[in-house]
Amino acid sequence: MEPVKVGLLGLGTVGQGTVNVLRQNAEEITRRAGRSILVTHAAIRNLPKAEALDLKNLDLTIEPTDIVDDPSISVVVELMGGLEPARTLVLRAIDNGKHIVTANKALIALHGNEIFAAAQEKGVMVAFEAAVAGGIPIIKAIREGLSANRIEWLAGIINGTGNFILSEMRDKGRSFEDVLEEAQALGYAEADPTFDIEGVDAAHKLTILASIAFGVPLQFDKVFTEGISAIAQEDVIYASELGYIIKHLGIAKRFDGSGIELRVHPVLIPQKRLLANVDGVMNSVMVQADAVGPTLYYGAGAGSAATASAVVADVIDVVRTLTSDPLNRVPHLAFQPGALADVPVLPIEDIWSEYYLRMEAEGRPGVMADVTRILGDQGISIEAIIQKEPESEGASVSVILLSRRVREGVMNQAIERIEALSSVTSRVTRIRVETLA
Amino acid sequence: MEPVKVGLLGLGTVGQGTVNVLRQNAEEITRRAGRSILVTHAAIRNLPKAEALDLKNLDLTIEPTDIVDDPSISVVVELMGGLEPARTLVLRAIDNGKHIVTANKALIALHGNEIFAAAQEKGVMVAFEAAVAGGIPIIKAIREGLSANRIEWLAGIINGTGNFILSEMRDKGRSFEDVLEEAQALGYAEADPTFDIEGVDAAHKLTILASIAFGVPLQFDKVFTEGISAIAQEDVIYASELGYIIKHLGIAKRFDGSGIELRVHPVLIPQKRLLANVDGVMNSVMVQADAVGPTLYYGAGAGSAATASAVVADVIDVVRTLTSDPLNRVPHLAFQPGALADVPVLPIEDIWSEYYLRMEAEGRPGVMADVTRILGDQGISIEAIIQKEPESEGASVSVILLSRRVREGVMNQAIERIEALSSVTSRVTRIRVETLA
Numbered sequence: 001m002e003p004v005k006v007g008l009l010g011l012g013t014v015g016q017g018t019v020n021v022l023r024q025n026a027e028e029i030t031r032r033a034g035r036s037i038l039v040t041h042a043a044i045r046n047l048p049k050a051e052a053l054d055l056k057n058l059d060l061t062i063e064p065t066d067i068v069d070d071p072s073i074s075v076v077v078e079l080m081g082g083l084e085p086a087r088t089l090v091l092r093a094i095d096n097g098k099h100i101v102t103a104n105k106a107l108i109a110l111h112g113n114e115i116f117a118a119a120q121e122k123g124v125m126v127a128f129e130a131a132v133a134g135g136i137p138i139i140k141a142i143r144e145g146l147s148a149n150r151i152e153w154l155a156g157i158i159n160g161t162g163n164f165i166l167s168e169m170r171d172k173g174r175s176f177e178d179v180l181e182e183a184q185a186l187g188y189a190e191a192d193p194t195f196d197i198e199g200v201d202a203a204h205k206l207t208i209l210a211s212i213a214f215g216v217p218l219q220f221d222k223v224f225t226e227g228i229s230a231i232a233q234e235d236v237i238y239a240s241e242l243g244y245i246i247k248h249l250g251i252a253k254r255f256d257g258s259g260i261e262l263r264v265h266p267v268l269i270p271q272k273r274l275l276a277n278v279d280g281v282m283n284s285v286m287v288q289a290d291a292v293g294p295t296l297y298y299g300a301g302a303g304s305a306a307t308a309s310a311v312v313a314d315v316i317d318v319v320r321t322l323t324s325d326p327l328n329r330v331p332h333l334a335f336q337p338g339a340l341a342d343v344p345v346l347p348i349e350d351i352w353s354e355y356y357l358r359m360e361a362e363g364r365p366g367v368m369a370d371v372t373r374i375l376g377d378q379g380i381s382i383e384a385i386i387q388k389e390p391e392s393e394g395a396s397v398s399v400i401l402l403s404r405r406v407r408e409g410v411m412n413q414a415i416e417r418i419e420a421l422s423s424v425t426s427r428v429t430r431i432r433v434e435t436l437a
Numbered sequence: 438m439e440p441v442k443v444g445l446l447g448l449g450t451v452g453q454g455t456v457n458v459l460r461q462n463a464e465e466i467t468r469r470a471g472r473s474i475l476v477t478h479a480a481i482r483n484l485p486k487a488e489a490l491d492l493k494n495l496d497l498t499i500e501p502t503d504i505v506d507d508p509s510i511s512v513v514v515e516l517m518g519g520l521e522p523a524r525t526l527v528l529r530a531i532d533n534g535k536h537i538v539t540a541n542k543a544l545i546a547l548h549g550n551e552i553f554a555a556a557q558e559k560g561v562m563v564a565f566e567a568a569v570a571g572g573i574p575i576i577k578a579i580r581e582g583l584s585a586n587r588i589e590w591l592a593g594i595i596n597g598t599g600n601f602i603l604s605e606m607r608d609k610g611r612s613f614e615d616v617l618e619e620a621q622a623l624g625y626a627e628a629d630p631t632f633d634i635e636g637v638d639a640a641h642k643l644t645i646l647a648s649i650a651f652g653v654p655l656q657f658d659k660v661f662t663e664g665i666s667a668i669a670q671e672d673v674i675y676a677s678e679l680g681y682i683i684k685h686l687g688i689a690k691r692f693d694g695s696g697i698e699l700r701v702h703p704v705l706i707p708q709k710r711l712l713a714n715v716d717g718v719m720n721s722v723m724v725q726a727d728a729v730g731p732t733l734y735y736g737a738g739a740g741s742a743a744t745a746s747a748v749v750a751d752v753i754d755v756v757r758t759l760t761s762d763p764l765n766r767v768p769h770l771a772f773q774p775g776a777l778a779d780v781p782v783l784p785i786e787d788i789w790s791e792y793y794l795r796m797e798a799e800g801r802p803g804v805m806a807d808v809t810r811i812l813g814d815q816g817i818s819i820e821a822i823i824q825k826e827p828e829s830e831g832a833s834v835s836v837i838l839l840s841r842r843v844r845e846g847v848m849n850q851a852i853e854r855i856e857a858l859s860s861v862t863s864r865v866t867r868i869r870v871e872t873l874a
Contacts, residue, residue, distance in 0.1 A: 136582075149458075309583065
């Protein structure tokens with residue numbers, strides 16, 4: 001059979017990794033795909049820099065339309081990142097009848113509905129395994145491996161930089177700012193780390209996961225997103241004393257019949273959970289489904305070769321299904337927009353959770369009585385409350401509290417009232433608690 | 438489109454689970470498969486018992502050939518277990534042009550080569566996700582999710598009963614016999630528990646995993662298999678003191694260029710590893726691959742609904758690819774026997790490992806000198822050696838030793854010489870150590 005020709009948009013670390021993996025494992029890949037796969041073209045921004053890579057048998061161009069319009073190319077791999085011109089180029093490639101593989105989570109999270117609709121119309125495939133959790137085949141696991149199930153919820157460590165920071169804060173007692181600086185020096189975090197530490201990157205990925213798990217449209221704008229920059233070293237320590245670890249999770253959950261929750265925020269999880277033991281830059285996603293129960297997937301969420309692993313797996317999947325009836329192709333790798341369930345996303349005030357609260361208070365009797373009275377008034381049960389000894393006579397004390405399950409809107413009212421107490425001298429730090437069971 | 442009709446061979450717990458899952462999630466499954474899937478027929482042994490289940494719209498028969506010969510049935514799901522008549526019926530169904538989904542690990546491990554060759558010839562699919570690690574989509578992950586990679590090794594907790602026994606021995610200080618009795622009472626272990634505790638069940642699954650990971654034929658007879666019945670409570674305790682946990686693993690590994698290792702046996706693994714924290718009846722497989730690095734998959738390895746989850750996912754995959762070119766179908770779900778690499782399986786004497794050794798010795802000076810001299814003579818480096826205090830004057834003492842990496846044949850010679858020492862009063866307990874890194 002004729003080799004399948006692939007054109008790359010972008011030849012950065014993941015693009016180079018993709019070329020390397022396809023060439024290094026060419027023999028096994030040919031066996032698995034049923035025919036050979038050749039990267040023949042790559043569009044780059046900096047021609048001299050790309051030429052210096054000295055990649056053999058690869059036509060380089062600075063004009064990406066050369067690739068999306070080339071009739072010899074069957075699969076376009078988009079690795080440019082960002083929204084534009086990626087969106088325009090992908091839509092043009094689809095219009096030209098090409099299949100798309102992309103690692104671009106922002107593009108899929110924000111423009112996926114439009115892109116999948118165009119692909120559906122043209123009978124081409126759009127694959128994006130590399131957009132979520134790097135090399136972990138999580139999209140495939142949810143869409144195909146768990147296809148017999150109704151997914152109840154999923155929770156994932158889906159930003160490696162954030163997890164690295166929290167792991168270092170816990171294991172080495174370091175401050176958030178100190179670890180962030182190191183992460184930037186190591187190249188984990190961007191120079192502007194906002195997307196990582198404020199949860200935007202995780203929200204992109206959660207948008208995609210939820211869409212596949214629940215069969216709902218991509219709706220990035222409805223994800224509640226809270227970063228990790230407000231996590232203090234003392235919260236890490238107190239969580240540990242209580243038997244918990246703080247992780248930054250993306251959570252998608254069905255709530256009774258009434259809606260779904262989409263949220264990215266720090267979470268206290270019990271130390272014994274597997275997710276609690278996922279350290280450093282690694283990613284992991286836990287999925288609770290009605291037939292199979294809990295399953296968990298773990299691996300590298302970023303990096304040149306790990307991301308290329310997912311890109312190339314998608315290319316192989318596309319090649320495998322090239323001979324199938326176009327009507328059967330689309331649901332295999334992309335969405336069926338027409339069939340998507342119309343389930344509302346709940347506002348964050350309507351989620352139910354347990355909570356960890358920490359506040360500073362005057363070191364005198366009566367503070368705990370004040371706080372517990374407010375919670376009692378709001379109908380919030382307390383699982384544990386701890387008042388630390390003041391460091392010196394008259395110094396302020398830390399009060400730490402674990403609540404039972406309550407609606408977030410009710411907890412917000414309680415926090416407002418606690419912050420209004422004259423004996424409470426700080427804002428209340430609030431971290432949600434998930435038992436993941 | 439016409440619904441796809443499925444016939445079941447066997448209507449035990451997994452068969453009933455399969456009917457339930459397909460009916461309960463019919464709407465989502467239809468959306469994912471692109472057409473509806475109906476279980477129309479089931480062959481059972483005990484007609485009155487099956488009729489008592491009161492499953493609507495299901496034709497029951499005690500004659501399985503009614504199903505494999507029925508022209509209205511496209512997919513035969515084999516859930517009888519055992520080798521015969523399962524093998525004959527599956528081959529006959531393939532000959533009739535039907536696709537096969539099976540949860541039968543013994544059948545695939547022992548007769549898979551023959552079955553895949555027959556399927557290849559007929560252009561039908563044979564899917565067997567449920568045969569390994571129950572509901573975890575591990576076959577799909579390795580074959581499709583990691584299809585860009587050269588797999589270097591995999592190691593898995595793939596027998597839930599064995600893992601339950603080892604977890605209880607560690608957490609509750611119980612004896613092997615005591616926990617085994619409970620496992621039998623709970624229905625985890627068979628009345629004859631040999632397949633579970635002697636590693637035969639795990640060896641079936643490892644045979645299948647290795648075949649997919651390395652593209653080699655199924656070769657169950659070459660798997661080195663050692664059970665957990667020789668693990669004593671004191672080994673569990675000493676392992677823990679040294680920072681390890683004992684797990685029963687199936688391991689498949691490429692060894693340089695010269696061959697592959699296929700082995701099932703107890704292993705000491707460092708406590709910090711995720712696999713070390715997989716407890717009770719849960720299963721988990723870790724895969725080390727050249728591009729993506731380590732990935733791990735976790736979930737229920739048995740049970741009616743969890744196994745049905747994998748069975749139904751396979752049925753959906755088969756239905757999705759029904760319209761594809763038969764030439765492209767087979768590699769998607771089964772093997773390509775013609776393309777399989779011809780790599781020898783190494784005898785256990787030729788593997789390299791670290792070792793944990795425990796022996797009883799006379800409580801007098803000089804024993805450690807004798808033992809370390811023998812190891813030194815054999816060129817084996819020692820990482821740690823501990824001699825426990827005798828419980829009373831003149832009582833025997835336990836000597837525990839961790840070696841560095843050495844070829845097993847060399848270690849065997851050393852053990853033989855140690856057992857010949859007059860100061861050593863017991864056989865040497867030997868457990869392999871894997872760092873899994």
